[in-house]
Amino acid sequence: MKLYFSPGACSLAPHIVLEELGLKYEGVKVDLRNKPQELLKANPKGYVPVLELDDGKVLTEAQVILQYLADQKPEKHLLPKMGTWERYQAMELLNFLSTEVHKGFGPLWHLKELATTPEGMEHVRAVTIRTLSKKFDFLASILKKQPFLLGDRFSACDAYLVTLLGWTRLLKVDLTPWPELMGYVEKAPQIPCVQSAMRAEGLMK
Numbered sequence: 001m002k003l004y005f006s007p008g009a010c011s012l013a014p015h016i017v018l019e020e021l022g023l024k025y026e027g028v029k030v031d032l033r034n035k036p037q038e039l040l041k042a043n044p045k046g047y048v049p050v051l052e053l054d055d056g057k058v059l060t061e062a063q064v065i066l067q068y069l070a071d072q073k074p075e076k077h078l079l080p081k082m083g084t085w086e087r088y089q090a091m092e093l094l095n096f097l098s099t100e101v102h103k104g105f106g107p108l109w110h111l112k113e114l115a116t117t118p119e120g121m122e123h124v125r126a127v128t129i130r131t132l133s134k135k136f137d138f139l140a141s142i143l144k145k146q147p148f149l150l151g152d153r154f155s156a157c158d159a160y161l162v163t164l165l166g167w168t169r170l171l172k173v174d175l176t177p178w179p180e181l182m183g184y185v186e187k188a189p190q191i192p193c194v195q196s197a198m199r200a201e202g203l204m205k
Helices: 012-021 037-042 062-072 085-109 120-144 156-170 180-188 191-200
Strands: 002-005 026-029 051-054 056-062
Touching: 002 012, 002 037, 012 062, 012 156, 012 191, 037 051, 051 062, 056 062, 062 085, 062 156, 085 120, 085 156, 120 180, 156 180, 156 191, 180 191
Parallel strands: 002 026
Antiparallel strands: 002 051, 051 056
């Protein structure tokens, strides 16, 4: 299978899961500023992640790809078994990460498109971070009780959160008010599958 990725983008999440599962795959690095035809052919929406199976079938959207991959090796317990209450709780969390946290970062990547003055950009930034703060409160409340999002084990949900929180340094979002999130970010690169995926994307040596 192929994983189309852009270094540090949300495609890092399935990249982490692929490394944890030990599945055979080919990583295809994509420059999102100059979208190659190969990417557009695989995903006309024009963004990553894209998972292309050996038979040519294609999946897009991070939270869907994460579930598909986790189900390829259920014995790894990266997500609860399909059909269980715990699985639906995990799906709820994945959707929250996708629709609330992931999309919540959006304006910070496009400040110059959303405002024309430094003051305007700072206003957009402040409002965006204030909105994200509420999401961070919720995530911190989970991590205050347990080391990972679903309990004591690293899961596909964590692969997504590690990726999203990794953006805070680049975007200069201060996590000091959430020591649980700060600790989570600090320990993430020590997790072997996170380390492997980050190295594969050139994000660490």
